[in-house]
Amino acid sequence: QAPLQESGPGLVKPSETLSLTCAVSGGSVSSGFYYWSWIRQSAGKGLEWIGRVSTSGSTNYSPSLKSRVTISLDTSKNEFSLKLRSVTAADTAMYFCALEGRHDAFDFWGQGIMVTVSS
Amino acid sequence: DIQMTQSPASLSASVGDRVTITCQASQDISNDLNWYQQRPGKAPRLLIYDATNLETGVPSRFSGGGSGTDFSFTISSLQPEDIATYYCQQFGDLPLTFGGGTKVEIK
Numbered sequence: 660q661a662p663l664q665e666s667g668p669g670l671v672k673p674s675e676t677l678s679l680t681c682a683v684s685g686g687s688v689s690s691g692f693y694y695w696s697w698i699r700q701s702a703g704k705g706l707e708w709i710g711r712v713s714t715s716g717s718t719n720y721s722p723s724l725k726s727r728v729t730i731s732l733d734t735s736k737n738e739f740s741l742k743l744r745s746v747t748a749a750d751t752a753m754y755f756c757a758l759e760g761r762h763d764a765f766d767f768w769g770q771g772i773m774v775t776v777s778s
Numbered sequence: 779d780i781q782m783t784q785s786p787a788s789l790s791a792s793v794g795d796r797v798t799i800t801c802q803a804s805q806d807i808s809n810d811l812n813w814y815q816q817r818p819g820k821a822p823r824l825l826i827y828d829a830t831n832l833e834t835g836v837p838s839r840f841s842g843g844g845s846g847t848d849f850s851f852t853i854s855s856l857q858p859e860d861i862a863t864y865y866c867q868q869f870g871d872l873p874l875t876f877g878g879g880t881k882v883e884i885k
Binding site: 708722755766768 | 779810812814820821822823824827828831833865867869872873874875876877878879
């Protein structure tokens with residue numbers, strides 16, 4: 660079991676970089692064969708997968724965001740992170756981190772962090 | 779990208795009713811489909827994986843079916859705590875994609 664907790668600024672200015680971290684407790688980000696994902700949800704809208712990093716550090720990204728996104732592991736802090744560059748108001752959303760575990764499903768989720776893009 | 783089309787977008791039913799939601803994939807995804815429940819203000823929760831398998835701890839009134847492109851999710855007897863939005867999600871191919879959601883309300 661690996662509880663997840665997102666952290667980062669709740670307000671980001673347009674054109675700047677959104678940076679979030681997901682702290683993992685109860686397990687190691689680099690053990691097993693799992694994926695650590697970021698997913699977002701705009702107000703009143705559905706869920707959008709942003710991308711993921713494997714326990715070995717390989718990444719996959721949504722094509723619609725690939726040019727602006729970096730997801731990485733920090734094994735020393737047992738966390739993984741999201742960087743989304745050149746943000747606009749359209750990036751305003753609740754951001755969730757999640758573990759894609761045993762069944763190719765998102766078994767565990769963080770509580771989510773609301774990020775607003777505004778000057 | 780594989781498009782996931784869920785229907786209906788919302789429904790209202792009485793306590794004890796049988797409720798069914800459908801999810802259609804734009805291409806064959808075998809049984810690579812999961813279902814989630816999202817209560818207001820909360821993170822989603824995995825209910826069904828691999829189209830038909832009940833996640834540990836999930837009540838047996840929830841079930842899933844289907845394969846290929848057409849899938850269903852059923853609540854056999856709707857309870858007040860089932861008020862939520864339900865999402866399907868495919869993992870047959872990248873990028874991972876979700877259905878638009880079905881909001882379930884009590885009549």
